[in-house]
Amino acid sequence: MGRAPCCDKANVKKGPWSPEEDAKLKAYIEEHGTGGNWIALPQKIGLKRCGKSCRLRWLNYLRPNIKHGGFSEQEDQIICSLYISIGSRWSIIAAQLPGRTDNDIKNYWNTRLKKKLLGKRRDSPQSRRLSINQDTNEETNGISPDASSQALSTSALERMQLHMQLQGLYNPFSFYNNPALWPKFHPLGDKVSPIQQTDANTIAATPVQQASDATMIEPSGQNLLPIKPNMPNPMNAYIHEDRNTSTLGFPSPSSSRTTLSMDNFNTNFNAAAVGLEDELHDLLYGKNECFGRQDKQQQTAMECFKDMNGEKESMNWWATNGFDDKSSAGTWDFASNLQPDLLQEYGLGYDL
DNA sequence: AATTGCATCAACCGCCCAGGC
DNA sequence: GGCCTGGGCGGTTGATGCAAT
Numbered sequence: 442m443g444r445a446p447c448c449d450k451a452n453v454k455k456g457p458w459s460p461e462e463d464a465k466l467k468a469y470i471e472e473h474g475t476g477g478n479w480i481a482l483p484q485k486i487g488l489k490r491c492g493k494s495c496r497l498r499w500l501n502y503l504r505p506n507i508k509h510g511g512f513s514e515q516e517d518q519i520i521c522s523l524y525i526s527i528g529s530r531w532s533i534i535a536a537q538l539p540g541r542t543d544n545d546i547k548n549y550w551n552t553r554l555k556k557k558l559l560g561k562r563r564d565s566p567q568s569r570r571l572s573i574n575q576d577t578n579e580e581t582n583g584i585s586p587d588a589s590s591q592a593l594s595t596s597a598l599e600r601m602q603l604h605m606q607l608q609g610l611y612n613p614f615s616f617y618n619n620p621a622l623w624p625k626f627h628p629l630g631d632k633v634s635p636i637q638q639t640d641a642n643t644i645a646a647t648p649v650q651q652a653s654d655a656t657m658i659e660p661s662g663q664n665l666l667p668i669k670p671n672m673p674n675p676m677n678a679y680i681h682e683d684r685n686t687s688t689l690g691f692p693s694p695s696s697s698r699t700t701l702s703m704d705n706f707n708t709n710f711n712a713a714a715v716g717l718e719d720e721l722h723d724l725l726y727g728k729n730e731c732f733g734r735q736d737k738q739q740q741t742a743m744e745c746f747k748d749m750n751g752e753k754e755s756m757n758w759w760a761t762n763g764f765d766d767k768s769s770a771g772t773w774d775f776a777s778n779l780q781p782d783l784l785q786e787y788g789l790g791y792d793l
Numbered sequence: 794a795a796t797t798g799c800a801t802c803a804a805c806c807g808c809c810c811a812g813g814c
Numbered sequence: 815g816g817c818c819t820g821g822g823c824g825g826t827t828g829a830t831g832c833a834a835t
Contacts, residue, residue, distance in 0.1 A: 455804080455805070456828095457803070457804075457829085478820080479820075479821070480819085480821090492820080492821090493805090493806095493820090493821080493822090494804075494805080497805085498803090501803075509802095510802095529824060531823075531824065532823060532824085543824085544802085544803075544804085545802085547825085548801070548802050548803085551825095552800065552802080553801090
């Protein structure tokens with residue numbers, strides 16, 4: 442048979458933790474550890490709390506070296522980079538930010554960072570046509586928000602918006618700025634078939650991609666930063682999906698298994714990281730701040746990503762997040778780990 | 794001063810997965 | 815192989831505080 446029930450839900454206390462409860466829990470764990478069993482822990486120390494609640498309290502609040510609030514500029518960028526690439530995998534994102542908890546990052550993203558990024562373009566007519574305004578339920582590209590939300594998850598939509606912002610910020614030919622391209626890519630237009638049936642390795646450059654190779658002309662006459670043709674996606678090899686269905690609700694492609702060598706991944710990742718980080722910084726803090734802070738910014742970004750690619754830390758990271766290569770002889774199974782919605786996003790403008 | 798609306802964040806809920814039985 | 819549980823995770827809720835009216 443299985444194990445004993447988790448806890449007696451009728452007799453557990455809910456709501457905010459008192460200082461006494463905190464002290465009990467902290468003292469016990471600091472002395473004895475969790476004992477590998479959160480469920481039994483509250484009974485041992487006389488707390489009328491669910492084991493899961495104890496675990497959450499410890500991890501999010503009582504654990505040593507926890508930082509609250511005051512997110513730095515570079516933390517913002519790391520969060521954004523990772524969110525765009527892997528979505529709301531808060532535990533993975535938190536693993537890259539020492540002292541931060543997944544709950545903290547999740548709250549920070551939902552309450553501030555998301556608005557900071559998505560709000561940038563909301564006022565423009567073009568963005569209004571394409572953006573999904575979840576607060577007001579306003580029409581989106583002539584299609585009801587209800588229908589849109591059925592086709593794409595919130596997370597995928599947000600990430601798509603962010604992608605389009607990054608891609609289209611300085612690019613009048615991009616998908617984002619080119620209504621002629623919208624129906625083809627609209628989630629309701631052709632939401633699955635090209636992706637489901639296409640090998641991850643054979644997705645060709647889209648018209649958007651080709652257009653983005655052209656020299657950029659800024660219609661508004663603003664100063665231009667040089668667009669980065671074929672802006673690589675630093676995370677295209679970073680994507681890991683270990684669930685059977687994507688956020689779109691479609692099964693992940695399981696045929697056509699493609700492998701990606703770690704050497705190639707590291708090279709692509711490092712090269713692309715700088716580009717994406719710069720673009721993100723432009724979005725978050727404005728173009729002007731680019732000048733004079735670029736060296737530091739790039740260094741920061743590279744340090745972050747270097748950690749992932751480096752030695753000891755990176756191996757922990759890879760192992761923790763499913764990239765352990767024990768079973769794949771130093772390669773990462775690209776196709777079997779890739780989400781269709783991510784494929785769709787990256788198929789819009791980036792090389793795969 | 795009272796009311797309303799908004800922002801923040803700690804905590805809970807429900808689901809999934811790995812592993813014990 | 816199937817059932818059950820603990821651990822972990824992401825999404826959501828509700829309490830609280832602050833700002834605007």
